[in-house]
Amino acid sequence: MGFTEKQEALVNSSWELFKQNPSYSVLFYTIILKKAPAAKGMFSFLKDSAEVVDSPKLQAHAEKVFGMVHDSAIQLRASGEVVVGDATLGAIHIQKGVVDPHFVVVKEALLETIKEASGEKWSEELSTAWEVAYEGLASAIKKAMN
Ligand code: HEM
Ligand code: ISQ
Known part of the structure; x- marks a missing residue:
């Protein structure tokens, strides 16, 4: 079964809760x-x-990551696949030295943050x-890194 309307709604509603409070961005970094x-x-x-202090920059970056995962849920529901709009994302992550295990860390931090926010x-x-x-989303970024 593909990504369901229910799943999209669940991601939508908790994304709204995440956005309402900047301290979840701080929590996300702290866990990572x-x-x-x-x-x-x-x-x-x-x-x-x-x-890890709160700053508008930190918040903007964290919101971008969560926002992209939210967008990925919308894409999965609409077309069954995730396309990354920003063609530079692969190169940025290679250049910063990001490797596969990092994606697991960020996933766990994201899920723990969503648990707190919801x-x-x-x-x-x-x-x-x-x-x-x-x-x-992670597979699409990893593909762009190859
Ligand atoms: C940069 C998204 C995974 C580390 C970026 C940027 C985006 C992004 C949009 C561009 C700059 C920004 O606006 O923040 C994502 C998404 C991910 C992901 C959606 C997973 C699905 C990771 C992982 C790591 C990582 C696993 C490793 C811990 C970085 C770093 C930068 C960056 C170090 C450069 C930040 C800076 O200093 O400006 N990422 N990223 N990202 N990402 Fe990721
Ligand atoms: C990964 N990529 C870009 C920005 C990020 C901010 C917080 C945690 C992970 C991130």
Whole structure:
């Protein structure tokens, strides 16, 4: 079965909850750096600060990542596949030294952040919907990295 209307709706509603609170962007980075401390130096907007602090830049980057996964859910529902619009994404990630295991770290951080943001609305079904949308997007980016 393809990506369902229900799954798209679950991703939509929790994306709205994520956007409402900038602290989820901070949480997202914090989880990533806890799992992969060495990734800190990869991010231009993080490498010079001792702590993960809230900043408009940080928030914009995190929102972009979550927004792209949200968009990937819409694409999966509409066409069954994910197309990455930004042709430079593959090159950016190669240049920053991103490797496959990093994608697992970011996925786990994304799912933990969504769990926090959705609160009592969280369910396995909601989490799986985000995971499927993320995996579709991640494979498209990895393909662009080859
Ligand atoms: C840059 C998205 C996975 C590390 C970017 C950019 C986008 C993006 C849109 C361009 C700059 C920006 O606006 O932030 C994504 C998406 C991913 C993904 C949608 C997964 C589906 C990863 C992974 C890593 C990573 C797994 C490794 C930890 C970076 C770094 C930059 C970057 C270091 C450069 C940031 C900077 O210093 O400006 N990514 N990314 N990304 N990404 Fe990713
Ligand atoms: C991956 N790529 C770009 C930006 C990001 C911000 C936070 C976490 C992961 C990211």
